[in-house]
Each structure stands twice: as C-alpha cells, then as structure tokens.
Amino acid sequence: xxxxxxxxxxxxxxxxxxxxxxxxxxxxxxxxxxxxxxxxxxxxxxxxxxxxxxxxxxxxxxxxxxxxxxxxxxxxxxxxxxxxxxxxxxxxxxxxxxxxxxxxxxxxxxxxxxxxxxxxxxxxxxxxxxxxxxxxxxxxxxxxxxxxxxxxxxxxxxxxxxxxxxxxxxxxxxxxxxxxxxxxx
Amino acid sequence: xxxxxxxxxxxxxxxxxxxxxxxxxxxxxxxxxxxxxxxxxxxxxxxxxxxxxxxxxxxxxxxxxxxxxxxxxxxxxxxxxxxxxxxxxxxxxxxxxxxxxxxxxxxxxxxxxxxxxxxxxxxxxxxxxxxxxxxxxxxxxxxxxxxxxxxxxxxxxxxxxxxxxxxxxxxxxxxxxxxxxxxxx
DNA sequence: AGGCCCATGTAAGTAGTTACATGATTAG
DNA sequence: CTAATCATGTAACTACTTACATGGGCCT
Numbered sequence: 001x002x003x004x005x006x007x008x009x010x011x012x013x014x015x016x017x018x019x020x021x022x023x024x025x026x027x028x029x030x031x032x033x034x035x036x037x038x039x040x041x042x043x044x045x046x047x048x049x050x051x052x053x054x055x056x057x058x059x060x061x062x063x064x065x066x067x068x069x070x071x072x073x074x075x076x077x078x079x080x081x082x083x084x085x086x087x088x089x090x091x092x093x094x095x096x097x098x099x100x101x102x103x104x105x106x107x108x109x110x111x112x113x114x115x116x117x118x119x120x121x122x123x124x125x126x127x128x129x130x131x132x133x134x135x136x137x138x139x140x141x142x143x144x145x146x147x148x149x150x151x152x153x154x155x156x157x158x159x160x161x162x163x164x165x166x167x168x169x170x171x172x173x174x175x176x177x178x179x180x181x182x183x184x185x
Numbered sequence: 186x187x188x189x190x191x192x193x194x195x196x197x198x199x200x201x202x203x204x205x206x207x208x209x210x211x212x213x214x215x216x217x218x219x220x221x222x223x224x225x226x227x228x229x230x231x232x233x234x235x236x237x238x239x240x241x242x243x244x245x246x247x248x249x250x251x252x253x254x255x256x257x258x259x260x261x262x263x264x265x266x267x268x269x270x271x272x273x274x275x276x277x278x279x280x281x282x283x284x285x286x287x288x289x290x291x292x293x294x295x296x297x298x299x300x301x302x303x304x305x306x307x308x309x310x311x312x313x314x315x316x317x318x319x320x321x322x323x324x325x326x327x328x329x330x331x332x333x334x335x336x337x338x339x340x341x342x343x344x345x346x347x348x349x350x351x352x353x354x355x356x357x358x359x360x361x362x363x364x365x366x367x368x369x370x
Numbered sequence: 371a372g373g374c375c376c377a378t379g380t381a382a383g384t385a386g387t388t389a390c391a392t393g394a395t396t397a398g
Numbered sequence: 399c400t401a402a403t404c405a406t407g408t409a410a411c412t413a414c415t416t417a418c419a420t421g422g423g424c425c426t
Contacts, residue, residue, distance in 0.1 A: 001415060003385060004282060011289030021405050034284035036277075038387055043407055068405060085294040089282040089301065092221075093414090097189060097274040099219035103339045104196030106332035109270040113335075116274065147291035150298075154288045157353050164349060168342050186387060188413060206377050223415055228379055253377060278386090 001090050005037060005045045010054065010073050010081040015145060017058040017070040020046050029130045033158045046071060054080055114176055121169035128162035131155050186275050190222060190230045195239060195258050195266040200330060202243040202255040205231050214315045218343045231256060239265055299361055306354035313347035316340050 012023055020042050027037050046069070049055045054077035058070040073081065098120045105113045135155045138148050197208055205227050212222050231254070234240045239262035243255040258266065283305045290298045320340045323333050 001385075004280065004285065005385095008285065008289070011285075014291075019405070020407090025404095031285075031288060032279075034279060034281040034288070036279060039405095039407080040387060040409095041385080047407090081289075082293060085286060085290070085297045089286070089304070092282070093278060093280040094217075094219060094221060095189065095278040096219040097277070099339065099342075100189065100193065100196075100216075101270060101274070102342075103216060103219070103336060104193070104266075104332075105270070105335040106199075106330075108267060112270045119274070145291075147289075150290040151288060153357055154284065157284075157350075160349055160353070161346065164345055165342075168345070172338055186413075190413095204377070205379090210376095224377095224379080225381095225415060226413080228377095232379090 001093070003041075003045075004090075005041045006049055006054065007081060007084050008035065008037065009042075009045060009049065009071075010077050010084075013055055013071055013073040014078065014081070015147060017072040019068040019070055021068070030134050030155075032127060033131075033161055049077070053077075110176060110180060114173065114180070117169050117173045117176070121166055121173065124162050124165040124169065128159060128166060131158045131162060135159065186278070188226075188230075189275075190226045191234055191239065192266060192269045193220065193222060194227070194230060194234060194256075195262050195269075198240055198256055198258040199263065199266070200332060202257040204253040204255055206253070215319050215340075217312060218316075218346055234262070238262075295361060295365060299358065299365070302354050302358045302361070306351055306358065309347050309350040309354065313344060313351060316343045316347060320344065 008027065009023060012018060012026060018026070020039070024037065024039060024042055027035055046055065050057065050071065053074055055071045056074050058072050098116050101109070101116055102113065135152065138152055138155070141148065193212065194208060197203060197211060203211070205224070209222065209224060209227055212220055231240065235242065235256065238259060240256045241259050243257050283301050286294070286301055287298065320337065323337055323340070326333065
C-alpha cells in the first residue's frame with residue numbers, strides 16, 4: 001500500500017501554514033475517526049517534500065515567536081495533490097482492538113468487556129466533543145473558505161459516528177450490567 | 186504496536202475449526218468495519234501458533250473433502266486469549282483514503298469527490314448487506330452459543346454504521362450534484 | 371477447456387511505530 | 399521551580415502488504 005502521508009500534508013498546508021507539530025495535532029483532534037499519522041512519518045516526509053519542492057518554508061514576520069518551521073503547499077505541490085484526488089482509492093486499513101474484543105467475547109470475558117466498554121465510551125465521548133468544537137468554530141465563520149463546507153460535511157459524519165458509538169456503548173454496558181446482577185442474585 | 190493476529194485467530198478458532206482461508210473470509214465479510222488481515226500475516230502465524238501449541242490441526246473424518254488445514258484453539262491457546270482480553274487496548278489504527286479525500290477536498294476537486302462518493306456508497310452498501318445476512322443467520326439459531334449475543338451486538342453496531350455511511354453519502358452526493366447543476370445553468 | 375474460487379505459502383519490499391534525545395516556552 | 403506542552407528529529411525495530419508461485423476442484 002502506498003504511503004499517503006504527503007497528501008495529508010499537502011491538503012492541510014493549502015489553506016494555512018503549519019508546523020509538523022500542528023499538523024499532527026490537527027490530525028489527532030479533527031481527523032482521527034478516519035486517519036492517523038505519527039511523528040516518525042511526518043517529520044522526515046516534511047523535509048523530503050521541501051527538498052522536492054512540494055512545500056516551502058514560510059518565514060514569520062513576528063520574530064518574538066519561538067522558532068518553528070511553518071510550511072505551506074507550493075504550486076507544484078497543489079498539482080500533485082489534485083492529481084491524487086482524481087485517483088482510485090486504495091482499500092482501507094483499520095484495526096480497533098476494543099471492537100475486536102467486543103466481537104470475540106464470550107461469557108468468560110464479561111468483566112473485561114464491561115471495563116473496555118467504559119473506556120470505549122469515554123474515549124469516543126472525548127473525541128465527539130472535539131469534533132463538535134471544531135464544527136462550531138467552522139460554522140461561526142461568516143466568510144466561508146471554499147473548502148469549509150467539505151470539512152463541515154465530514155464533521156457531520158464524524159459527529160454522527162461518535163454519537164452512535166457512545167449510545168451503543170452506553171446501552172450495551174447497561175444491558176451487560178443487568179445480566180451480571182441477575183446472575184449474582 | 187504489538188501484533189494482534191494471534192488473538193483474532195485464537196478467538197475465531199474457539200468455536201469452529203477453520204482453515205486460514207476461511208479465517209480470512211470471515212474477517213473480510215464479517216469484521217471488516219473494525220479489522221483486517223492479509224494472508225501474509227495469517228499463514229505464517231498459523232504455523233507458528235501450531236508449533237507453540239496454541240492451536241492444533243483437526244483431522245477431517247470425511248476423506249472425500251479436499252485437503253485443507255483445519256485448526257482449532259487448544260486449552261493453552263484459550264488461556265492466552267483470555268489473558269489478552271483483560272489487557273488494556275492499544276490505540277486504534279485507521280486509514281480511509283476516501284474519507285481523507287472528502288475531508289481535504291475543495292471546489293477544484295468536486296468531480297473527483299462525486300465519483301468517490303459513488304464508490305463509497307456502493308462499497309458500504311455491499312458490506313452492509315453482508316453484515317445483515319450474517320445477522321439474520323445468527324438470530325435464526327434457536328440454540329444460541331454463549332458468544333452469539335456478543336457477535337450480534339457488534340453486528341448491530343456495524344449495520345448502524347454502514348447505514349449511516351450510506352445515507353450520508355447518498356445525501357451528500359445529491360447535494361453536490363445540485364450545486365454542479367446550478368453552476369452550469 | 372477455461373475461468374473462477376478454494377487453498378497455502380514465501381520473499382522482498384515498504385510502511386509504520388516506538389523509544390530516545392534534546393531543548394524552548396508557558397502556566398501554575 | 400517544575401511540570402506540562404510545544405517542537406523537531408532519528409534509529410531501530412516490527413508490522414504489513416504485495417506479488418509471485420503453485421495446484422486442486424467446480425461449474426458451464
């Protein structure tokens with residue numbers, strides 16, 4: 001499977017100059033229901049892409065700011081990005097250990113599942129909150145960038161999914177809990 | 186991140202003896218909304234696990250059947266599985282190129298997005314059908330295995346998610362289509 | 371007879387994570 | 399003053415995919 005890191009970078013740096021660190025934050029807080037990247041991918045890729053001319057360093061006017069490498073996408077980078085957009089997609093990669101455990105569980109693992117359901121719900125709730133925050137932020141802009149409506153659409157999906165996961169987990173948890181109590185009567 | 190392949194194998198081979206090929210089919214058709222594996226992981230792992238005594242070969246009584254290696258989980262394997270169940274979960278891994286494109290799109294990529302939305306909807310619809318089939322299969326058993334109710338719960342989540350994705354894509358597609366038509370007027 | 375699915379595997383290459391190192395800045 | 403967060407990077411490792419090889423059985 002081909003590496004997609006450069007396209008994420010290219011896409012994010014079209015509108016806003018960002019550092020590697022900021023890119024990572026963006027992905028983690030706004031895109032994590034369908035994507036992730038690690039620093040070990042990001043930083044070397046940023047350096048390679050700069051050398052190849054797909055992104056360039058933006059110098060900051062404000063010299064009081066501490067040093068960080070802000071990049072933005074070049075024209076050449078934009079071309080590469082748009083080419084990628086038209087290409088067929090590779091198949092998805094997904095591995096959720098929590099969901100795997102839920103699927104493979106039997107009555108011997110009831111306690112473990114109960115614990116994992118709690119964590120699962122809590123994590124999804126936290127993520128839901130982040131998506132909602134970003135959503136509010138975007139819709140409050142009167143002056144919409146032409147890409148904002150695309151992001152908003154995706155956030156709607158993410159929010160609906162997180163909501164589904166939370167509700168499902170809450171429900172399931174209560175159901176299992178009742179079963180356990182029934183047994184101990 | 187530690188390799189989880191052995192736990193999937195262990196979990197699936199508790200109830201039903203299966204070949205590597207069947208395991209792969211199972212994962213692809215029933216678990217693909219939260220997990221995937223490739224043959225390159227599966228077959229070497231099966232051989233290693235047999236050597237280590239976590240799974241064992243089941244000999245078939247029926248000699249007309251063509252040759253295939255059917256495995257099931259051993260007591261030792263079950264212990265390992267139950268230990269894993271109680272452990273904390275690693276963080277998820279996820280990469281969906283389609284969703285990435287939806288997120289990063291702007292007006293320049295409208296046509297590409299339209300095409301990807303079609304594929305996305307179609308693929309999710311196909312997967313939805315598979316989950317529904319398996320669901321029907323499970324609920325029609327009068328004699329529920331003690332793990333069936335756990336699988337059913339997961340399928341409910343999978344079905345709801347696929348439904349959400351399909352509806353979202355259909356809606357989004359129509360919306361974008363109308364925009365394009367509006368522009369060409 | 372040909373194509374498709376069943377079935378098992380391996381080798382090479384690539385993608386990805388983790389742990390470590392380093393240091394500045396900010397908030398309490 | 400110290401802990402957390404911002405910030406950048408690299409090396410070693412491991413996980414994973416892909417492409418290839420092989421062949422039987424089934425359907426038409």
